[in-house]
Amino acid sequence: MPGLLLEEVSHRYDSGWAVRDLGFAVEPGEIVCLLGPSGCGKTTVLRLAAGLEPLQAGRIRIGGRIVAEGGKAQQVPPESRGVGLMFQDYALFPHLTVRENVAFGLARSDSRRATWVREVLGEMELEEYADRYPHTLSGGQQQRIALLRALAPRPRVLLLDEPFSGLDEHLRQQIRMETLRRLEGTEASTLMVTHDPEEAMFLADRIVVLHRGRLVQDAAPIEIFERPRDPFVARLFGPVNEFEGVVRSRRVATPLGPVAAGGFEDGSAVLVMVRANDVAVLEGGEESRSSVTGRVRSARTLGLQSELRLRAGGDGIAREIQVRVPGVVLPGEGSELRLAVRAGRAFVYPR
Amino acid sequence: MPLSGPLRAGDAVNRPLALPFASARVAAPLRWDRWTLLTLALCGFVALPVGTVIATAVGPDDGIWAHLLSTVLPVYASNTLWLMLGVGLGTILIGTSTAWLVTMYRFPGRRILSFALLLPLAVPSYVLAFVVTDQLEYAGALQRALRALFGWESAADYWFPEIRSLGGATLVLSLVLYPYVYLLARAAFVEQCFCLFEASRTLGQGPLRSFLRVAVPMARPAIAVGVALALMETLNEFGTVEFFAVPTFTAGIFDVWLNMNSITGAAQLAALLVVFTFGLVLVERAGRRRKRFWATSTRVRALPEYPLGRGLGLAAAAWCALPVLLGFVLPGAVLASYALDFYAVTLSDYAFPGYLWNSLKLAAWAALCTAALGTLIAYGVRVSRDPKIRGAAEAATLGYAVPGAVLAVGIMVPLGLFDNAIDAFSRRWFGLPLGLLLSGSAAALVIGYVARFMALGYRPIDASFSKVTPSMEGAARTLGHGPAATLWRIHLPLVRPSVIAAALLVFVDTMKELPLTLILRPFNFETLATFVYQYASDELLEECALGALTIVAAGVIPVLLLSVGIGRSRPGHAAAVARAPPAGAV
Numbered sequence: 001m002p003g004l005l006l007e008e009v010s011h012r013y014d015s016g017w018a019v020r021d022l023g024f025a026v027e028p029g030e031i032v033c034l035l036g037p038s039g040c041g042k043t044t045v046l047r048l049a050a051g052l053e054p055l056q057a058g059r060i061r062i063g064g065r066i067v068a069e070g071g072k073a074q075q076v077p078p079e080s081r082g083v084g085l086m087f088q089d090y091a092l093f094p095h096l097t098v099r100e101n102v103a104f105g106l107a108r109s110d111s112r113r114a115t116w117v118r119e120v121l122g123e124m125e126l127e128e129y130a131d132r133y134p135h136t137l138s139g140g141q142q143q144r145i146a147l148l149r150a151l152a153p154r155p156r157v158l159l160l161d162e163p164f165s166g167l168d169e170h171l172r173q174q175i176r177m178e179t180l181r182r183l184e185g186t187e188a189s190t191l192m193v194t195h196d197p198e199e200a201m202f203l204a205d206r207i208v209v210l211h212r213g214r215l216v217q218d219a220a221p222i223e224i225f226e227r228p229r230d231p232f233v234a235r236l237f238g239p240v241n242e243f244e245g246v247v248r249s250r251r252v253a254t255p256l257g258p259v260a261a262g263g264f265e266d267g268s269a270v271l272v273m274v275r276a277n278d279v280a281v282l283e284g285g286e287e288s289r290s291s292v293t294g295r296v297r298s299a300r301t302l303g304l305q306s307e308l309r310l311r312a313g314g315d316g317i318a319r320e321i322q323v324r325v326p327g328v329v330l331p332g333e334g335s336e337l338r339l340a341v342r343a344g345r346a347f348v349y350p351r
Numbered sequence: 352m353p354l355s356g357p358l359r360a361g362d363a364v365n366r367p368l369a370l371p372f373a374s375a376r377v378a379a380p381l382r383w384d385r386w387t388l389l390t391l392a393l394c395g396f397v398a399l400p401v402g403t404v405i406a407t408a409v410g411p412d413d414g415i416w417a418h419l420l421s422t423v424l425p426v427y428a429s430n431t432l433w434l435m436l437g438v439g440l441g442t443i444l445i446g447t448s449t450a451w452l453v454t455m456y457r458f459p460g461r462r463i464l465s466f467a468l469l470l471p472l473a474v475p476s477y478v479l480a481f482v483v484t485d486q487l488e489y490a491g492a493l494q495r496a497l498r499a500l501f502g503w504e505s506a507a508d509y510w511f512p513e514i515r516s517l518g519g520a521t522l523v524l525s526l527v528l529y530p531y532v533y534l535l536a537r538a539a540f541v542e543q544c545f546c547l548f549e550a551s552r553t554l555g556q557g558p559l560r561s562f563l564r565v566a567v568p569m570a571r572p573a574i575a576v577g578v579a580l581a582l583m584e585t586l587n588e589f590g591t592v593e594f595f596a597v598p599t600f601t602a603g604i605f606d607v608w609l610n611m612n613s614i615t616g617a618a619q620l621a622a623l624l625v626v627f628t629f630g631l632v633l634v635e636r637a638g639r640r641r642k643r644f645w646a647t648s649t650r651v652r653a654l655p656e657y658p659l660g661r662g663l664g665l666a667a668a669a670w671c672a673l674p675v676l677l678g679f680v681l682p683g684a685v686l687a688s689y690a691l692d693f694y695a696v697t698l699s700d701y702a703f704p705g706y707l708w709n710s711l712k713l714a715a716w717a718a719l720c721t722a723a724l725g726t727l728i729a730y731g732v733r734v735s736r737d738p739k740i741r742g743a744a745e746a747a748t749l750g751y752a753v754p755g756a757v758l759a760v761g762i763m764v765p766l767g768l769f770d771n772a773i774d775a776f777s778r779r780w781f782g783l784p785l786g787l788l789l790s791g792s793a794a795a796l797v798i799g800y801v802a803r804f805m806a807l808g809y810r811p812i813d814a815s816f817s818k819v820t821p822s823m824e825g826a827a828r829t830l831g832h833g834p835a836a837t838l839w840r841i842h843l844p845l846v847r848p849s850v851i852a853a854a855l856l857v858f859v860d861t862m863k864e865l866p867l868t869l870i871l872r873p874f875n876f877e878t879l880a881t882f883v884y885q886y887a888s889d890e891l892l893e894e895c896a897l898g899a900l901t902i903v904a905a906g907v908i909p910v911l912l913l914s915v916g917i918g919r920s921r922p923g924h925a926a927a928v929a930r931a932p933p934a935g936a937v
Contacts, residue, residue: 047825050825050828050829051828051829052825052828052829077828077833078825078828078829079828079829079830079831079832079833079836080831081829083829084829084830085825085826085829087822087825087826088822089820089822090822091820091822091823091825091826092826093823093826093827093841093845094845095844095845104826104827104830104832104840105829105830105831107831149826149830150826150829150830152830153830153831155829159829
């Protein structure tokens, strides 16, 4: 039985739909990432699941029990749902100490109040700060406390709203790993909201991609990366070359050479997408059936990878191509390179 | 308090949580749950007097209106408008200029003046009016000295402005009401990102032009709020205008009600006043709303506190000291000297300790009830996040702008009905005549104060709730705390200073309150305020000076607290100033 189940959930603000006909499940022990650009309705989903926003349409179940049903005034209030919610701004209580914050959700009679709290604070290297107030701590420490506070009552469902957005890049990677370890030890169904595809790839067992309040794809991270269901999903992971074309003999002509049209009939108008990282620059000896020549217009390096812009293709379909290659590669302007699309990495969508 | 019954901690109220700034959301039907009902009931209770007045005003007209219109109404209207204009300009001039000087510049006495400027708030306007008249009238100290100095024999020999006039009332009211503007303007200046002022300086504007073109416009919403509060007090004013014989609407209401014996006419005048007030309330609300968008920068830096040269410094000190001298030191000194001479008379001839005890008791009850109801209403508004509930709360705060005399009408009518109903019920079922239970009791007075001062209880607490972010509320709720438990464990600890401040303000205002007390008090029941008013207006200021001094002294306490609060409002300010090297001279 899924820990959290959303069925046909829709939510509307005066400005328009925030969520439309959304349905997905989070199993116990599973981490699901809700991925999408800001303003796509992700946070609304969390607030609906927590009961902080009245559900307008659809149904939400937690552990099989219906906690909210659209149109019904009686909805289970947040305090009785067994959810833990970690806020983007952490929402630590400024008038309570670290220890009191973490223990806030535990009943006064709960024996874990003393032992568990001390234990986890120790594990997170926060023991010495137990009696300090939150504002005296660093961002990373506050993040840990917020996570512990949400986990303390052992919620059936754990909701995380952009849990790493307040941290700088270096700290983020460390805390991400730490959070993952802590979550792996729980049986909670975790739903995490993020706009960072990399973060979702790293943490999620499954990714639910949202676009304008609608679900576009619900699949394992690798599936999302390798078989994006529509152009929006394909664009999530870095720059993409996009070509419009028409299928002829089950192939589409692009500036990078012909690509297989998949299941599309001859004559259908399609959009071909190739990630900048999926364009290979062929070395001298390598040959490929479908390689084309590109003339370098600019080359810049980011260190770990280099970004080239080349002009490729002929006969009216010539275009600028964006290519990302690993390492420092800085060919001179005007030099010519052989380019080819990596096998199976051209995505074709109807237009 | 019986009201706390249905709100035990841990109650599950089946509703999602409130966002205080209800994001644009589809209008949902009002949810009739416990908090909504409680909040509406409380608001209804508090708004009842104002509602009664309006209902009476639109009731049958006994022709008094036409009579009023042709006789005294134009006089009331013009006096009221001139007074509002004068007090508005006076408070802006004094309040804003002094606030800027003490915030931005370093000059002799600045630290003391920065809080002393709040002191006139402790002086009831009627007390200042009595003292000023006592000093400036023909037999007063100033004119006696002038006559002695120039050898004048009588009033015919020289001209002296008549203090008991519209101009005098404007002066007196400006002197006791400017602290509202000062307080809010100063808070706004302290919160302003100083970088904007510096940007203006680097763009070639001098300090004065930068003040007028950058600092004042940014503080404008706060100044508007302060002036709105001062003008509400002006509309409310009874003691001063009555004593100075300047018939305003409020004085008119007393006149029409008590002398012409027309409750409808009084209520109609009162309703007209409520319209005025609505305008001020809208100004005030708009000011507060805009304030939120103005404070954009999160970078808080120590203010530079430019040192002023000797001449300029003394001028600044003199300008800031003047309102304190006239509004606080003068009345304080005069009253103290009279009290010293006459305290034995006051204590032996009058039941002074009894008056004092009555005042303290009433003020404590009023403060307690207002703060408690204000907290519950503010939280109810937040939990419901329904504009209709907020509207109800606004209606409940209107009493602040309604003259005490008017509220008294609005309280006596429903209380009479209630008492008669209870009495009839008791006679019918128990054969026990109860008579008038609440009318003419101290409880009626407390109800009156709550209705009158709810704005003081509700507004600061409501504003202070913004310290509790929506996510903090959400965190408490998802961690298993219901609305009542969340209020108790999160909101109350975080806003406690505001609740205490609100209660204190109500306490002091209740001690000062005059018209409502005069009308609603039980027979032969004297408070300090009624004692002072009655004897001072009979030119016996000396004998009641001890009472007036006590009221002023009580008023000083919240002023001290206010000044501590404002210094703290800028995070790290004091420490940063201590560390920062002195900035270059202007």
